[in-house]
Amino acid sequence: MATDTRGLTTTPAVRVRNLHRSFNDNGGVLNGLDLDIAAGEFVALIGRSGTGKSTLLRALAGLDRDVAGRGRITVPPSVSVVFQDSRLLPWKRVLDNVTFGLRGHGSGERGRQALAEVGLAGRERAWPFELSGGEQQRVSLARSLVREPQLLLADEPFGALDALTRIRMHALLRQLCAAHRPAVLLVTHDVDEAVVLADRVIVLDGGVVRADVPVDLGTRSRDDLRAYLLDELGVEGEGR
Numbered sequence: 001m002a003t004d005t006r007g008l009t010t011t012p013a014v015r016v017r018n019l020h021r022s023f024n025d026n027g028g029v030l031n032g033l034d035l036d037i038a039a040g041e042f043v044a045l046i047g048r049s050g051t052g053k054s055t056l057l058r059a060l061a062g063l064d065r066d067v068a069g070r071g072r073i074t075v076p077p078s079v080s081v082v083f084q085d086s087r088l089l090p091w092k093r094v095l096d097n098v099t100f101g102l103r104g105h106g107s108g109e110r111g112r113q114a115l116a117e118v119g120l121a122g123r124e125r126a127w128p129f130e131l132s133g134g135e136q137q138r139v140s141l142a143r144s145l146v147r148e149p150q151l152l153l154a155d156e157p158f159g160a161l162d163a164l165t166r167i168r169m170h171a172l173l174r175q176l177c178a179a180h181r182p183a184v185l186l187v188t189h190d191v192d193e194a195v196v197l198a199d200r201v202i203v204l205d206g207g208v209v210r211a212d213v214p215v216d217l218g219t220r221s222r223d224d225l226r227a228y229l230l231d232e233l234g235v236e237g238e239g240r
């Protein structure tokens with residue numbers, strides 16, 4: 001059981017217990033992983049290349065049903081996923097991409113609102129190819145958030161963007177999460193991104209959680225946290 005800021009017991013939005021995943025006989029990728037994410041909590045997941053970050057995210061998204069493994073996963077009913085590429089449908093206009101699959105009255109208006117929230121008011125009738133990479137990721141975020149997910153899974157969503165656009169997208173994601181309060185699991189290679197965005201940073205290694213570090217800037221500076229996490233990742237010369 002997780003506890004909230006008042007110390008009260010809360011049911012986590014995400015609960016993973018003893019999760020195992022393997023792709024061949026060379027050993028497991030996930031080896032008994034446990035993880036809780038509270039409702040509204042923003043967790044960043046870092047780890048060296050090939051440690052199983054995407055494997056974990058896909059397991060939470062239910063996108064790995066054919067993969068060998070066991071363990072218990074509980075996620076909320078409403079889950080959205082954002083990937084590094086925006087995965088927009090090229091034959092649909094921006095608004096239709098956002099509202100695709102949405103049912104019910106007023107979905108067009110909800111889509112328009114979501115586009116306004118990500119700074120794309122007026123681009124509803126554009127085609128995806130007319131947008132920049134950053135704008136396409138904004139549409140992808142709008143498409144996720146219009147569904148009001150209780151859990152947002154993001155796999156390197158800003159990995160393909162230039163540094164300035166990334167910074168803008170960080171601000172946007174923070175703003176969207178403050179407004180909608182989904183639980184978030186963000187997979188990233190970027191320790192700075194993790195520290196800037198997350199309430200908690202998890203380091204994956206050997207198929208389990210190696211470190212679970214709250215981002216509490218009252219007790220620790222961002223630089224200190226960054227150095228600590230780089231140490232945990234085994235990045236020589238960058239640690240404390």
Ligand SMILES: Nc1ncnc2c1ncn2[C@@H]1O[C@H](COP(=O)(O)OP(=O)(O)OP(=O)(O)O)[C@@H](O)[C@H]1O
Nearest residue numbers: 023024029047048049050051052053054055056189
């Ligand atoms: N569909 C698959 N079939 C076989 N092996 C796979 C498959 N998906 C992942 N793997 C293997 O599982 C391991 C973990 O992969 P995963 O993509 O989860 O790592 P990651 O931490 O997200 O890596 P990166 O940071 O490089 O994106 C890797 O060794 C990878 O080769």
